[in-house]
Amino acid sequence: MTTRIKPLTQRPAWKALAAHYKKVQDLHLRKLFADDSKRGERMTAAAAGLFLDYSKNRIVDQTIKLLIQLANESDLSGRIEAMFRGEKINVTENRAVLHVALRAPKGAIIKTDGKNVVPEVHAVLEKMNVFSERVRSGRWKGHTGKRIKNVINIGIGGSDLGPVMAYEALKHYSDRRLTFRFVSNVDGTDFVEATRDLDPAETLFIVSSKTFTTLETMTNAQSARAWSLKGLGGNPKAVAKHFVAVSTNAEKVSAFGIDPANMFGFWDWVGGRYSMDSAIGLSTMLAIGPENFHALLKGFHEMDEHFRTTPFEKNLPALMGLLSIWNNDFFGASTVAVLPYEQYLKRFPAYLQQLTMESNGKHVTLSGKNVDYQTGPIYSGEPGTNGQHSFYQLIHQGTRLIPCDFIAFGHALSPLGRHHDILLANVFAQAEALAFGKTAAEVKAERTPDWLVPHRVFEGNRPSNVILAERLTPAVLGKLVALYEHSVFTQGVIWNIDSFDQWGVELGKVLAQRIVPELESKATPMLKHDSSTNNLIRHYRKLKKAKPVWNPARREKLSPHSHTASKGKL
Numbered sequence: 001m002t003t004r005i006k007p008l009t010q011r012p013a014w015k016a017l018a019a020h021y022k023k024v025q026d027l028h029l030r031k032l033f034a035d036d037s038k039r040g041e042r043m044t045a046a047a048a049g050l051f052l053d054y055s056k057n058r059i060v061d062q063t064i065k066l067l068i069q070l071a072n073e074s075d076l077s078g079r080i081e082a083m084f085r086g087e088k089i090n091v092t093e094n095r096a097v098l099h100v101a102l103r104a105p106k107g108a109i110i111k112t113d114g115k116n117v118v119p120e121v122h123a124v125l126e127k128m129n130v131f132s133e134r135v136r137s138g139r140w141k142g143h144t145g146k147r148i149k150n151v152i153n154i155g156i157g158g159s160d161l162g163p164v165m166a167y168e169a170l171k172h173y174s175d176r177r178l179t180f181r182f183v184s185n186v187d188g189t190d191f192v193e194a195t196r197d198l199d200p201a202e203t204l205f206i207v208s209s210k211t212f213t214t215l216e217t218m219t220n221a222q223s224a225r226a227w228s229l230k231g232l233g234g235n236p237k238a239v240a241k242h243f244v245a246v247s248t249n250a251e252k253v254s255a256f257g258i259d260p261a262n263m264f265g266f267w268d269w270v271g272g273r274y275s276m277d278s279a280i281g282l283s284t285m286l287a288i289g290p291e292n293f294h295a296l297l298k299g300f301h302e303m304d305e306h307f308r309t310t311p312f313e314k315n316l317p318a319l320m321g322l323l324s325i326w327n328n329d330f331f332g333a334s335t336v337a338v339l340p341y342e343q344y345l346k347r348f349p350a351y352l353q354q355l356t357m358e359s360n361g362k363h364v365t366l367s368g369k370n371v372d373y374q375t376g377p378i379y380s381g382e383p384g385t386n387g388q389h390s391f392y393q394l395i396h397q398g399t400r401l402i403p404c405d406f407i408a409f410g411h412a413l414s415p416l417g418r419h420h421d422i423l424l425a426n427v428f429a430q431a432e433a434l435a436f437g438k439t440a441a442e443v444k445a446e447r448t449p450d451w452l453v454p455h456r457v458f459e460g461n462r463p464s465n466v467i468l469a470e471r472l473t474p475a476v477l478g479k480l481v482a483l484y485e486h487s488v489f490t491q492g493v494i495w496n497i498d499s500f501d502q503w504g505v506e507l508g509k510v511l512a513q514r515i516v517p518e519l520e521s522k523a524t525p526m527l528k529h530d531s532s533t534n535n536l537i538r539h540y541r542k543l544k545k546a547k548p549v550w551n552p553a554r555r556e557k558l559s560p561h562s563h564t565a566s567k568g569k570l
C-alpha cells in the first residue's frame, strides 16, 4: 500500500506546490478579493448541512488543484476505502480503524478479519438504550432503593474528553433532573470536588476505560468504590447497583467487582480518541436520551458518507485537511486556533486538541523513516467572543501566522434579545479583520499621530475558515466531530504517518508506574534515574515528611467524604 507511493517531498504535486508557494506567498487577501468579486461565493463548499467558507485562505484556484493532485498522488481515495473496508491501517498496532462502523446503520456490512462488526455495534447500542431508559425513568434503583440522580464518568484521555465535550455541547438536550460529573485527573481534588455534595445512595459511577488498567482511572475507580461503600453501609453487593463499566477488558472489569452484565463493550478497532460514539458515550446517552444519541450517530454517518463518496474539490474534510497542509507545511504555520462561537462548545477545542495532536503528532512515516517535513500542528482555542479579549491580539498583530477555524450557528439554543446577532457579528468581523487588516493609510486617515500609526496597523492576510450550521443539534455535533476526524485522517495520509497509534502516551503510563513505589516506600529507595529525577524524588519525599501548615485531620472532619459519619457535627 505504501511502497508504490513516493516519499512526500518527492511527489510531483509536492514539488509543484513548493514552486507555486514561491509565486503566491506574498499575495495579499486584499488583492485576491479585489481582483475577484466572486471569490467569497466560489471558494465555499456545503455538505450535510455544514457550510464551509475557505475563501480567506492564502490560495488561488491553482493551489486547490495542486492540493487535490497531491491527495491523488498520496492515494487518499484508496486509503479512505482501506479504512472503511476494515483494513489494518493502524500498522504499528496491527489494528483496523473502524470508528465509522460505530455509526453505520443496522443493515450495513463492515468487516474486519472476515467478521461483520455492525451487528455487535448495534447489540451494544441496544444494551445502552435499555440501560439508559431504566436510569432516566427511575426504574434503575440504587442499593437503598433510591433513584439515581447523579452520574459520574470516571475515565481519562479518550475515555473522558469526548464524554465531557459531548455533555457540555448537548446540555441543552439533557435531562436536567440528572447531575453529570466527570472525573479524570489522578489529583484527588478532581474526585473530591466531583462528589462533595452528592449522596452515594443516588450516585452511579461509569468506569470508562478501554484497557481497564489505566493508573488514573483505576485509582479513581477504587476511591469511588470506597466512597460508595462507606456511604452505603459497607455491603460489597452495593457495587452492582452503583457501578457500570465501559471497556474492552471483561476480565479486569469483573476482577474489580463490576457485574459483567453491567459492562458495555467496545473493540480494539476503536481508538480512544475516536470512541465518543461507542459505549464510551454512555454518559452522553444517559444525559440526552437514546433518541438524541442515535441522532448524533446519524450525523456522524452522514459526514462519513460525504467523505467517502464526494470528489475532493467539494469534500469538506478533504478540503480542510489539504488547506491545513498548505498552511502548515508551506506557510510554516505551526498552530491552528479553533474558535467556536457557541458557548455550549466550550470543551470542543480541548477535545480537538487530543483528536488532532495525538493522531498526527508523529515524526516517522508508516515505514519508520524520519519525516523531512512538519506534521501535526498545535491546536488550541476558546469560545468566542471571550478569546477576542485575550489571545486574539497575537493572532491579529503578533509575528506568527495562526490559521483560525471559526464555527458558528444560524440559531442560538438560548435566544436572548440581540445576543445572537451580536455574537455572529463578531465572528464575521474577526474573520474580516484577520484577512484584510488595516493599512497605515487607513490608520492615518483617522488622524492618528504618526508615532502611533505602526502600533495601530493590522497587516491582515491571516488565513481562516468559517464553518456555519443551522443550530447545534446532536446530529450537527456528530457531523462536526466527523469533519475533524476525517480532516485529521486526510492530513495523516498525505504525511504518510500512523494517525491511530499513540506510543507517546504509552511511555508516560509505564514510567509513572515505576516511580510510584519510589515515592511510597517507607525505606529510602535505591534511585536509578538521572540526577535530576533522583533529586526531585528525594525532594518530594522530604516535603511529604514535613509538618503540614494546616491540620489535615480537621479538614477531614469538614470533608463531605465523611458526611454520612459527620453530618450534623459541622
Ligand code: G6Q
Pocket: 156, 157, 158, 159, 208, 209, 210, 211, 212, 213, 214, 217, 271, 272, 273, 274, 358, 502, 505
Ligand atoms: C486515546 C489514547 C488515550 C486513552 C487514555 C485512556 O486515543 O489512547 O487518551 O484514551 O489513555 O485509556 P483507557 O481508556 O484504556 O483507560
